[in-house]
Amino acid sequence: xxxxxxxxxxxxxxxxxxxxxxxxxxxxxxxxxxxxxxxxxxxxxxxxxxxxxxxxxxxxxxxxxxxxxxxxxxxxxxxxxxxxxxxxxxxxxxxxxxxxxxxxxxxxxxxxxxxxxxxxxxxxxxxxxxxxxxxxxxxxxxxxxxxxxxxxxxxxxxxxxxxxxxxxxxxxxxxxxxxxxxxxxxxxxxxxxxxxxxxxxxxxxxxxxxxxxxxxxxxxxxxx
Amino acid sequence: xxxxxxxxxxxxxxxxxxxxxxxxxxxxxxxxxxxxxxxxxxxxxxxxxxxxxxxxxxxxxxxxxxxxxxxxxxxxxxxxxxxxxxxxxxxxxxxxxxxxxxxxxxxxxxxxxxxxxxxxxxxxx
Numbered sequence: 001x002x003x004x005x006x007x008x009x010x011x012x013x014x015x016x017x018x019x020x021x022x023x024x025x026x027x028x029x030x031x032x033x034x035x036x037x038x039x040x041x042x043x044x045x046x047x048x049x050x051x052x053x054x055x056x057x058x059x060x061x062x063x064x065x066x067x068x069x070x071x072x073x074x075x076x077x078x079x080x081x082x083x084x085x086x087x088x089x090x091x092x093x094x095x096x097x098x099x100x101x102x103x104x105x106x107x108x109x110x111x112x113x114x115x116x117x118x119x120x121x122x123x124x125x126x127x128x129x130x131x132x133x134x135x136x137x138x139x140x141x142x143x144x145x146x147x148x149x150x151x152x153x154x155x156x157x158x159x160x161x162x163x164x165x166x167x168x169x170x171x172x173x174x175x176x177x178x179x180x181x182x183x184x185x186x187x188x189x190x191x192x193x194x195x196x197x198x199x200x201x202x203x204x205x206x207x208x209x210x211x212x213x214x215x216x217x218x219x220x221x222x223x224x
Numbered sequence: 225x226x227x228x229x230x231x232x233x234x235x236x237x238x239x240x241x242x243x244x245x246x247x248x249x250x251x252x253x254x255x256x257x258x259x260x261x262x263x264x265x266x267x268x269x270x271x272x273x274x275x276x277x278x279x280x281x282x283x284x285x286x287x288x289x290x291x292x293x294x295x296x297x298x299x300x301x302x303x304x305x306x307x308x309x310x311x312x313x314x315x316x317x318x319x320x321x322x323x324x325x326x327x328x329x330x331x332x333x334x335x336x337x338x339x340x341x342x343x344x345x346x347x348x349x
Contacts, residue, residue: 054317071322079318086314090258099254100315102247103240143318 004030004065004146006078006178008051012059013043021047021057022202028178028195030146033169035193036182037207037218042199044182045083048149051180052080064147072147079145083152085132087124093135094120106142113138130161137168147178154185166192186219251319255326256333258309263301267292283345290341294334302327 011024020043028034038044049055051062053071062069064077072078087096093116101107110116115134124132133153140148150169154162162185169192173179182199183189190196196207198216213219267289274288275281292298305312313323 073317074320076320082311082314084311086311088312102243
């Protein structure tokens with residue numbers, strides 16, 4: 001797979017008079033997993049939606065291989081997993097896969113997954129929350145987009161499903177996908193990420209030593 | 225030999241693009257069906273109410289039905305979809321189709337149906 005680089009630069013976003021994001025910079029390469037941590041309301045989801053190009057803002061610069069994109073999703077360069085389920089509830093999983101994955105190769109690849117095979121005739125609302133999330137992640141990962149943004153993929157899931165998600169992320173990052181994850185589950189984020197960023201007071205900075213998460217008041221002292 | 229290779233590569237690229245376009249049409253078709261799951265029954269009711277107006281029963285019904293399909297009925301359907309299933313827009317966004325693209329195409333198709341109906345009606349009357 002061709003090595004690609006996603007650069008997110010100068011992202012600013014205001015909610016009313018409050019500066020939610022002030023000059024955010026981050027980058028992610030093919031095969032790299034970038035974990036974004038931050039307290040509730042720090043702007044993690046907003047940042048991911050701005051990177052996707054779905055949320056408008058007055059200042060941002062999204063580059064993929066040095067080419068600037070105003071709305072990267074239109075070029076199918078970036079895919080996004082929202083916090084809540086996005087699968088059409090009126091369709092069966094086999095129809096969803098046919099619609100969502102246009103290439104036959106991707107359809108054949110996803111049909112090798114056990115969780116997909118056993119639920120092909122079910123609709124999304126007939127699946128458990130964990131199964132649905134895992135299936136959504138697999139669908140997103142099989143898209144052609146070189147970069148994947150995941151918004152709280154570990155939220156409200158049991159430990160076994162979380163482990164499966166971790167192994168899916170590791171598998172696809174090895175296959176060359178660039179993955180950006182925002183979540184509060186810091187243990188799994190630390191486990192899966194090559195680089196950890198902390199979003200605080202509108203800025204995003206890289207965490208070199210995990211102890212910084214305590215000194216930055218993200219984790220209680222003594223957690224690490 | 226080189227030009228043959230180029231032709232094969234271009235042909236593969238064209239086929240891939242064609243599959244993508246077909247896929248986007250299927251995706252839009254699915255969205256259109258979801259929106260009209262509410263719009264068609266609602267517009268039929270509006271059409272039935274249109275019968276109460278003076279004039280030809282069929283034309284009054286069709287007038288109200290086609291008008292509702294691209295105006296009130298469509299707006300209400302979009303509102304319900306936005307409030308109940310707004311997350312499903314990410315299904316289309318991940319395939320490169322923006323929310324505005326979907327909304328505009330839904331409106332355009334229904335408006336074209338209305339225009340065709342008006343033309344047919346003016347030819348008959």
